[in-house]
Amino acid sequence: MAFYSEEQTTEDYLFKIVLVGDSAVGKSNLLARFARDEFYPNSKSTIGVEFQTQKMEINGKEIKAQIWDTAGQERFRAVTSAYYRGAVGALLVYDISRRQTFNNISRWLNELHTHSDMNVVTILVGNKSDLKDAREVSTAEGKALAEAQGLFFIETSALDSSNVAAAFQTVVIEIYNILSRKVM
Ligand code: GDP
Numbered sequence: 001m002a003f004y005s006e007e008q009t010t011e012d013y014l015f016k017i018v019l020v021g022d023s024a025v026g027k028s029n030l031l032a033r034f035a036r037d038e039f040y041p042n043s044k045s046t047i048g049v050e051f052q053t054q055k056m057e058i059n060g061k062e063i064k065a066q067i068w069d070t071a072g073q074e075r076f077r078a079v080t081s082a083y084y085r086g087a088v089g090a091l092l093v094y095d096i097s098r099r100q101t102f103n104n105i106s107r108w109l110n111e112l113h114t115h116s117d118m119n120v121v122t123i124l125v126g127n128k129s130d131l132k133d134a135r136e137v138s139t140a141e142g143k144a145l146a147e148a149q150g151l152f153f154i155e156t157s158a159l160d161s162s163n164v165a166a167a168f169q170t171v172v173i174e175i176y177n178i179l180s181r182k183v184m
Helices: 006-011 027-036 099-103 105-115 139-149 164-183
Strands: 014-021 050-058 061-069 089-095 121-127 152-155
Touching (some): 014 105, 014 164, 027 089, 027 164, 061 164, 089 164, 121 139, 139 152, 152 164
Parallel strands (some): 014 089, 089 121
């Protein structure tokens, strides 16, 4: 009997995905929108790591995405290696209306690569795309950085739901594809 039967591989899939980025870029709200279709206008991050498991379907197969949120630890530069350990996917989030959060992306990318596998599937996410008048980072700049670093790229709004599911799905589908190729 093959070690990986079709059923086994898919039913056993549990992908750890981490949300990474500066404080207040919208990480918690991206997760809340994706997992519960909720949005918190004045959300205050609680302290301590939290994760949420979300079932997804790819090619008719059930995948569980275990999505981790720093829950405010990044404010104290206190995201620990345990947070990243075992992650196979990452959403690297900045706020398109705050350039500093975009400038800090390379720092977060370094941290991600220090604490996790270099092959972690990563998407650069420019959140708060609804704040058109306050935009400080152009779409082209986001795209260019993603291309230079070999990342996927998307702009989202947790407020109006734009592209939120697509951001998570892009990562999960790519992980699934990589794993399928390895198994076959
Ligand atoms: P985190 O610290 O990165 O987890 O950020 P939060 O999810 O706590 O969001 C920080 C603030 O930005 C909160 O006041 C949110 O309501 C707001 N926010 C999050 N996402 C969006 C968005 O897509 N658009 C707008 N306009 N505000 C957002």
